[in-house]
Amino acid sequence: MTREYRVHLRWLTALAVIPACGDDGAVASSGSTTDGDADSSDSATVSVTITTADDSSSEGSTVGSSSTSEGPTTVADTSSSSSAGSSSSDGDSSSSSSSSSSSSDTTGPGRDCGNDLIEGAEVCDGTDLGDATCEGEGFGPGELTCAADCTALDTSGCAPPAECGNGLLEDGELCDDLELGDETCADQGFDAGELACADDCTFDVTGCVNFSCGDGQINGLEACDGAQLPDGASCADAGFGAGEVGCTDNCVLDFTNCCGDGSLGDAEVCDGADLDGQTCQTQGDFDGGALTCAATCDGFDTAACTLCGDGVAAGTEACDGLDLAGQDCTTVPGGFLGGTLACDVSCGFDTSGCNLCGNAVIDGAEECDGVDLGTNTCLDLGHTGGVLGCAPGCAFDEAGCTDFPLPQATEIVITEVMQNPTAIDDTNGEWFELHNPSLVETFELRGCTVEGGGVGESFVIDADLQIDAGEYLTLATGPMPGFVPDYEWPGAFALVNGSDTVRLVCGGVTIDEIAYDDGATFPDPAGASMQLEPTTTDTVANDDGTNWCPGQAPFGPGDLGTPGTANASCLPTEYSVDFCRLQFPTNVVDLEGTPVDVFGRLFIGGLTDLSGVNDPAVNVQMQVGYGGDGTDPAVDAGWTWTTGTPNASYGPASPSYEANNDEYVATMALPVPGAYDFAVRFTGNGGATYTYCDGGDAGSSNGYAAADAGQLTSEPGGSPTALYFSEYYEGTSNNKAIEIYNSGAASVNLAECSVRVYANGGVAPTSTIALAGIVNPDDVFVLCHTSLAGQPFCDQGSGALTFNGDDAVDLVCDAVTIDVFGQIGSDPGSEWSGGLPLVGTLDEAVRRRCTVTQGDINGGDAFDPSVEWTSLPIIAANPQPENIADLGLYVCD
DSSP states (O other): OOOOEOOTTTOOOOOOOOOOOSSTOOOTTTTOOSSOOOOOOSSSOOOOOEEETTTTSOOOOOEEEEEOOSSSSOOOOOSSSSSGGGGGGGGGOOOEEEEEEEEHTOSSSTTTSSSOOTTTTTBBBBOOOOOOTTTTTTSSBBBOEEESSSSSSSTTTTOOOOOSSSSSOOOOOOOOOTTOOOOOOOTOOOSEEEEEEESSEEEEOOOOTTTTTTTOOOOTOSSSSSSSOOTTOOTTTOOOSSBBOOOTTTEEOOOOBBBBBSSSOOOOSSSTTTTTOOOOGSSSSOOOOOOOTTSSSSSSEEETTEEESSSOOTTSSOOOOTTTTOOOOSSSTTTOOOOOEEOOTTSSEEOOTTEEESSSEEEEEEEBBBBOTOOOGGGGTSSSEEEEETTTTEEEETTTEOOOOOOOOTSSEEEEEEEOOOOSOOOOOOEEEEOOOOSSEEEEOOEEEEOSTTTTTTEEEOSOOOOOOOOEEEESSSSSSSSSEEOOOTTTTTOSEEEEEEEEETTEEEEEEEEEESHHHHHHHHBBBBOOGGGGGGGGGGGGGGEEEOSSEETTTTTTTTTSSOOOEEEEEEOOOOOOEEESSSEEEEEOHHHHEEEHEEEEETTTSSSSSSOOOOEEEEEEEEEEEEOTTTTTOOOOEEOEEETEEEEEEETTTOTTOOOEEEEEESSSSSEEEEEEEEEESSSSEEEEEOTTTGGGGGGOOOOSSEEEEEEEOOGGGGGGEEEEOOSSSTTTTEEEEOSSSSSSOOOOOOEEEEGOOOOOOOOEEOEEEEEEEOOOOEEOOGGTTTTTTOEETTTTTTOOTOEEEEEETTEEEEEEETTTTOOOSSSSTTTTTTTEEETTEEOOTTTOSSSSOOTTOOOOHHEEEEEOOOOOOSSSEEEEETTSSOOOO
């Protein structure tokens, strides 16, 4: 790299100004001017360009001189005389005496301010500004004027001064940064070279040269030429140490071989921080330390290099062998309380033998420290379970470890399984129960494996888990399956609904196993556990599914079972119904096919008054039925009955709550139009006999009375052919909805209707969503994806509503196609589209035109949405869901 210095060398007393090409060889003498104005000087400061290897910038810095030049030479003006009185090149001049006499009798700024002539003390007068310009006053171009009283110049019309350094060539600047205005070295009078711009926005010609460079003679601006150097030129005179001054190909002095410039020269071994890639390791037997350069640049200084392993801590070594430099565990960083400090092979301290017992971190030779036991457990120390501790001296405390034996085959029995909860979902509510029938022995289950029926479906009991004599333990998939389990199993182990296996293996020995079979012999309840009959609690009898029955006692939020306690008997008990009543509703008027929930109350002494909530039993059942108006259900075989279940939400907060009674619920679908009676009935012996219950306050206490029966009026519903899609909403993400409009004069029951989605041109539905609800005349029903289900316009939600703009959707009622959106069996690409203006279905809300009065029942015909639909683009940047204002309201275009 090249660094250029302007040096006022003491061996150069003067440097003639060499004219540029084209000046006819004229040389200005010290006593003449070329433009009418010059000063003589007794001495000259010259710019000399020198080069070092540590700087490639063309900008020079002044060395040994207070003057600066941006051209080939600089002639410093040392004259004390002013140029104000010298003659100008245009021949105009004025003497100081005449100027003085012309203003000697002035009483103001001028005798006649405003006559466009500067007089007396006037700074300016009208259009007479003297030689003043905007640029001369330090501003940019513009119009300079004179103040009205002739005492000052008015610069308000001048542009702001140019800003040097912004890279823009502005008035008053010769150049600015890289902007040179198309100027070159040749334009400045040189033969070649690279022109640059100085910090003051004048030209920097230090990179320009004349072709005479290389002739071996110092000419013109050349500081040197080949072997020709100025007399006395040396590294020392330029501020460096030893070395030899050279000359570059551009005829500037080259100081790169001077020691001390920080850059390696040809004759130097090193220079400052430039060690030419050498280190302590390359200088002999050293293995570390800091290599430096000798002051004379002719060799290296190895005083700070070290040799780890020589037993002497030196240089940058913290230690060496047994030489610990006076340090021990208590003095080195780390806050150690004691121990043995050592030195490692890299001559750094080895604190592995130091310790800090009590900081809850295992250090050095400590076995443990506080709660930090490493990865050790009681099992690692040869015990079968328990809790390992740490003694105050940071050694293991095994007092909490146990040595209970692992169970052997038949010693633990699987007694209850909840594979299909309904009050809690499967991923949180599945569990099973283990029982220890021993009267004296406690067993350890830690390390045992529970296996399922699938390949690789298992988990290891990874926590301390003991089962005492006679105890029941529960293992569950989540922390709160309706109770607090004894162990929450890790991973994705699941109890499959229908058929699966549960196997306990300890020490490689199968302790017990059951294989339930989807109801073939084992019970297959929903919302109740499978429980083993208490009289058959052993590992052989529990293989027989007929020894199992559904759980009977409610727990947690409403499922049935006895987790963690002995099971109830599976043998059915017959009960006598003491009282029952049709509770609610007692009058129903609705459309044919509408599902209606009917509630009944029951009292059985010694059963329903046990808990204050429902106390179900195997033989206790409830049914709701309807029959002809005024008929007796006990003798009329024409009544239709539907079986119910205990109402899971029944309790003290229920309407008209009765603590001694249980409440059941059944769903009745309204029959063909007509007038009917309806009632409930209960049995306590599995259906052998029934007690009929009317809606009177006395219920069954005074027998069944038709006058107190529930009254049912089933009305005809409107035809589903009056339905059609009125809006299709394809929002971003899963914001999807389909609006169905009832254009008829009667309400339509959707019980037999479904919405089906045909994804990606499929000919068969990829999802079918059964609808439930009533659509009143001139009203709409909105089916939403579950991401929108919380919106007030949604009548039904489904996660299966996942269409995109290129999928077909149809409405089917009673197996008849009512309306189709899109073309089944066709994939249009990214969306259905057509028309001008374009109507598309991707990220669009499209509405049916008002001219459409029925659905498109042909799912195979071509689909152009612009024919029957108008679009409202969905703006993805809006808060979601977007543009939903008219969903749930019938709006057409």
